[in-house]
Amino acid sequence: MWTAVSVIFFICLLVCPESGAVVMRLDNATYDQVTRGDKFVLVQFYVKWSSVCQKLEPKWEDVERRYRERDDVVIGKVNAQEDRILVTRFRTTTFPTIFYYPKGVTEHQPYEGRHTIAAFVELIEQHAPTTWVRKVFTKELNSTNFDEIVLDKDKFVMLQFYNTTDCYKCKKLQPDYEMVAETFHNERTYQSAMKPLQLVDFINHQCHTARELGGGLTSQAWVTVWYFFSSFKQAGRMVEMDAVVSNFIASIADVQKEAEKVKDKMAGRQHPHFNYSSFYMDMLDRIGSRGYELVTMEITNLQNSLATSPKSMPEEEREDLIMRVNILRVFQKAYRTQFPRLQDSDSDEKKGETAVVEQRAKDPPNAFQRKVRGRGKKGYTSKMRSIKHEL
Secondary structure, eight states, rough: OOOOOOOOOOOOOOOOOOOOOOEEOTTTTTTTHHSSSSSSEEEEEEEETTTTHHHHHHHHHHHHHHTTTTTTTEEEEOOOOOOOOHHHHOOOOOOSEEEEEEETTTEEEOSSSSSHHHHHHHHHHHSSSOOOOOOOOOOOOOTTTTTHHTOOOTTTOOEEEEEEEETHHHHHHHHHHHHHHHHHTOOOOSSOSSSSSHHHHHHHHHHTOBBBBBBBBBSSSSSTTOOTTTTTTOOOOOOHHHHHHTTTSHHHHHHHHHHHHHHHHTTTOOOTTTTGGHHHHHHHHHHHHHTTHHHHHHHHHHHHHHOHHHHHHSSHHHHHHHHHHHHHHHHHHHHHHHHHHHHHHHHHHHHHHHEEEEEHHSSSHHHHHHTTTTTTTHHHHHHHHHHHHHH
């Protein structure tokens, strides 16, 4: 039994941005007041009819959203069609035209960089870097405590090496990292072995997946290796649908109704194998019209396809066949559990087939005698030895 645990430590200072929202629409009456030097200001002169301005609009709004909690940063706009005074004052003739004002500077600086979110953020962080406040859910590591925490074999440790000076991505990641740390901060310590097989089992159990070490499916795993799902092949299956299918003592119509309810219920849960719920439903329909024999026939066909598939077959297609076989075995097991005579009948059929083969080997080769007639006794004996060997 595995313990579902994660302990996450981070080598970072996490975010708590300064408060206050300053996103402004500027005009001649407010422009000088905003650009007086106590804030970093990034301002765009635009016109609505310009396709370049239209393409820049969503990027500008994104930058606004990123800094709307900063009271020392202003992301502004000037409508050049409506405010001709500012246009004349700054002699703007092309649009968009972008100026920025670093803290302590009242003279506008023309921006000549790329019109990308990353470029705008880099400019802002260069002149008005974001500061972060450490939260209780994280732990800052240094040379004195690094080995003690990171090399602890009883813990999963997630590390982030960061640079708050000029790394915008590091700053952007901090709130999300803090959210993950807060999510798992109450979990117990992972207590199982730090070995590949055990870790794969742990992830399979937590994520409802069925992978074996190396990337394959557990239905291809060696019998001697213990997996969570080794007792019955799980890849592609949904436990909720399995439970419904197993109740074959009810009528097919009742099972179909119940399966449809389960499918609708699971639709919003992001089950990794939800796309195979339609295969469950399809098999119920086909079994209702053609009978149980269809299951055995489908399993045989799929297994033959797997056995004869070329090496060039994409791994996704191969795994799809395996998952369908796994689901079909749920149907097969359900029938054989509730109708054990069916399994006995299958065994009797196999015994009968074996008896026929053995009897054929003992019978005189009259059927083949005609084929080798005229080849001489030696040729006939050699041919029959070959046929008996094959049988």
